[in-house]
Amino acid sequence: MINSMRSVRLLPVWGVQQLVQGHARVSTSSVSLTTTTSSIPGPKCYPVVGTLPDILTDKEFDKEKIHLYFMKLFKKYGPIVKIKAPGEPTTVLVLRPEDCREILQHTRENPVRTPMGCLKKARDSNPFYEKKAGIVTENGEEWWRVRSKVQVPVLKPEYVHSYLHDMDLVTQDLLERISRLRDANGEITVNFKEELEKWSLENICLISLNQRVGCFDPNMVPGSEPDLIVTAARNFMSALKDCESGSKLWKIYPTKTFKQLQQSMDEVTKTCEGVLQEIEANLERVQSEEEMSRHKPKMVELLLREPGLTRKDVITFMVDLIPGATETTSDNAAVVLYQLARNPQVQVKVQGELDRVLGDGTSPITPHHLAQLTYTKAVFKESNRIMPPLLGPVRILQDNMCLGEYTLEKGWVAFLMSALTAWDEEEFSRPLEFVPERWLRHRPLGSIHPCASLPFSHGIRMCPGKRIAEQEIYTLIARTLHRYNLDWKYGDLERTHKFVFSFKDPLKFTFIDR
Numbered sequence: 430m431i432n433s434m435r436s437v438r439l440l441p442v443w444g445v446q447q448l449v450q451g452h453a454r455v456s457t458s459s460v461s462l463t464t465t466t467s468s469i470p471g472p473k474c475y476p477v478v479g480t481l482p483d484i485l486t487d488k489e490f491d492k493e494k495i496h497l498y499f500m501k502l503f504k505k506y507g508p509i510v511k512i513k514a515p516g517e518p519t520t521v522l523v524l525r526p527e528d529c530r531e532i533l534q535h536t537r538e539n540p541v542r543t544p545m546g547c548l549k550k551a552r553d554s555n556p557f558y559e560k561k562a563g564i565v566t567e568n569g570e571e572w573w574r575v576r577s578k579v580q581v582p583v584l585k586p587e588y589v590h591s592y593l594h595d596m597d598l599v600t601q602d603l604l605e606r607i608s609r610l611r612d613a614n615g616e617i618t619v620n621f622k623e624e625l626e627k628w629s630l631e632n633i634c635l636i637s638l639n640q641r642v643g644c645f646d647p648n649m650v651p652g653s654e655p656d657l658i659v660t661a662a663r664n665f666m667s668a669l670k671d672c673e674s675g676s677k678l679w680k681i682y683p684t685k686t687f688k689q690l691q692q693s694m695d696e697v698t699k700t701c702e703g704v705l706q707e708i709e710a711n712l713e714r715v716q717s718e719e720e721m722s723r724h725k726p727k728m729v730e731l732l733l734r735e736p737g738l739t740r741k742d743v744i745t746f747m748v749d750l751i752p753g754a755t756e757t758t759s760d761n762a763a764v765v766l767y768q769l770a771r772n773p774q775v776q777v778k779v780q781g782e783l784d785r786v787l788g789d790g791t792s793p794i795t796p797h798h799l800a801q802l803t804y805t806k807a808v809f810k811e812s813n814r815i816m817p818p819l820l821g822p823v824r825i826l827q828d829n830m831c832l833g834e835y836t837l838e839k840g841w842v843a844f845l846m847s848a849l850t851a852w853d854e855e856e857f858s859r860p861l862e863f864v865p866e867r868w869l870r871h872r873p874l875g876s877i878h879p880c881a882s883l884p885f886s887h888g889i890r891m892c893p894g895k896r897i898a899e900q901e902i903y904t905l906i907a908r909t910l911h912r913y914n915l916d917w918k919y920g921d922l923e924r925t926h927k928f929v930f931s932f933k934d935p936l937k938f939t940f941i942d943r
């Protein structure tokens with residue numbers, strides 16, 4: 430039997446290795462703690478410019494690898510670090526899971542997040558939205574008014590399972606496409622990142638738009654309705670990302686990117702409105718009680734029936750799901766496939782599990798199949814630990830709180846650096862190795878703190894799409910590895926951070942028929 434715990438490969442060097450190994454055991458024990466708020470360690474803070482000079486004088490600083498700068502700060506100042514950007518509130522970076530747990534606990538009743546300013550501004554400029562920006566951006570009562578109503582339809586396993594069959598078909602379409610896009614050696618010949626983006630967009634449209642939009646359709650006519658939907662959704666996502674990670678000049682005047690955001694968001698909004706009208710018309714046609722009892726309502730229909738949610742709330746939520754779900758999930762899929770391709774011994778174990786559970790793979794994947802994929806799920810968790818899509822949850826403190834010997838003040842931002850916690854050797858043994866076994870129930874590599882890896886965050890504001898994303902990725906792993914052996918013929922891939930993490934270079938996977 431292959432012992433994957435011994436032969437695992439190291440996490441590709443994206444600069445983290447040298448920081449973690451040997452000297453990077455950052456803990457409060459190595460840092461002197463004092464009792465006043467002003468003494469939270471961090472780079473020197475100047476009036477107006479805050480701690481910016483520290484960044485400007487750091488020759489290695491790279492905005493797209495901000496995680497490395499934060500790692501440096503933890504190494505220098507300890508696991509709680511205070512920084513201040515010009516014009517922004519004081520931010521406290523937190524590394525230890527126990528501190529993250531305390532902050533999540535403290536903010537659990539009212540989890541306020543930094544609003545996505547450009548989305549709020551774009552919504553405020555469109556009268557349709559009536560100054561309501563949706564759950565991604567709103568906070569406080571307005572956020573909870575909607576979030577408390579969408580929670581069940583989007584997270585309840587029974588409802589998530591109702592999309593499994595269609596998600597399986599979407600994934601099989603991706604596999605068909607892969608089979609056509611390989612060269613004679615099985616290597617993919619196109620930008621595979623884009624294929625994964627189409628796959629995640631197609632999946633989320635199943636839920637948000639209640640239909641297949643045909644992202645993989647090779648005959649999609651330019652200018653046709655599906656083409657317009659796909660183009661608007663992609664422009665929406667890319668403009669959002671550019672506005673949030675770029676210069677933020679849109680705060681002062683409507684930049685070209687901001688106008689793109691407005692335009693694409695308005696197009697996606699119109700599409701969602703049109704889809705909702707069709708759904709309502711279909712529902713009206715379902716007349717008899719027998720028909721009603723046979724009809725299994727989908728998420729949008731459940732939301733329409735939810736007292737306290739208006740039609741506009743439903744449309745706003747439908748629109749929000751598209752950027753919320755697409756890039757995070759496609760990046761996650763890329764990471765999982767990359768880790769599997771680089772760890773053949775893990776692949777063998779997954780394939781063993783898949784052959785046992787799916788047999789010859791000709792039947793549709795069911796919730797019963799997924800429930801048995803214990804090792805596959807551990808692979809997903811380990812991928813999220815080693816290469817999470819986001820740095821970690823953010824909370825704006827609504828009152829003062831004590832964190833160990835420090836006081837964190839009302840209005841400060843707490844940035845829980847879950848991505849870095851998950852690479853800390855105090856939390857995970859062999860943190861740079863891809864070892865899915867560590868997540869198995871008996872925890873063979875030691876216990877894991879519940880806040881040591883938080884890819885979907887935690888508590889009532891955690892990602893509402895967690896179960897949907899999990900189902901998509903499990904299906905992708907299952908179908909891909911059941912059919913192919915994955916190979917990676919190149920060196921380590923770099924990851925950069927631009928609002929979310931992503932691979933910089935092309936994903937040149939090789940898919941070899943099993």
Ligand code: HEM
Pocket residue numbers: 542564565566576633749750753754755757758761818819821822823883884885886887890891892893894895897898
């Ligand atoms: C691997 C994929 C994904 C990851 C890693 C991820 C991660 C996250 C994280 C960390 C948050 C912030 C939570 C917080 O502040 O506590 C979030 C929020 C959100 N996510 Fe996801 N997400 C993923 C996929 C999805 C999918 C598939 C959907 C939709 C079906 C989705 C919809 C949302 C929405 C609407 C929010 C805002 C929730 C709120 O503020 O109440 N996400 N996600």
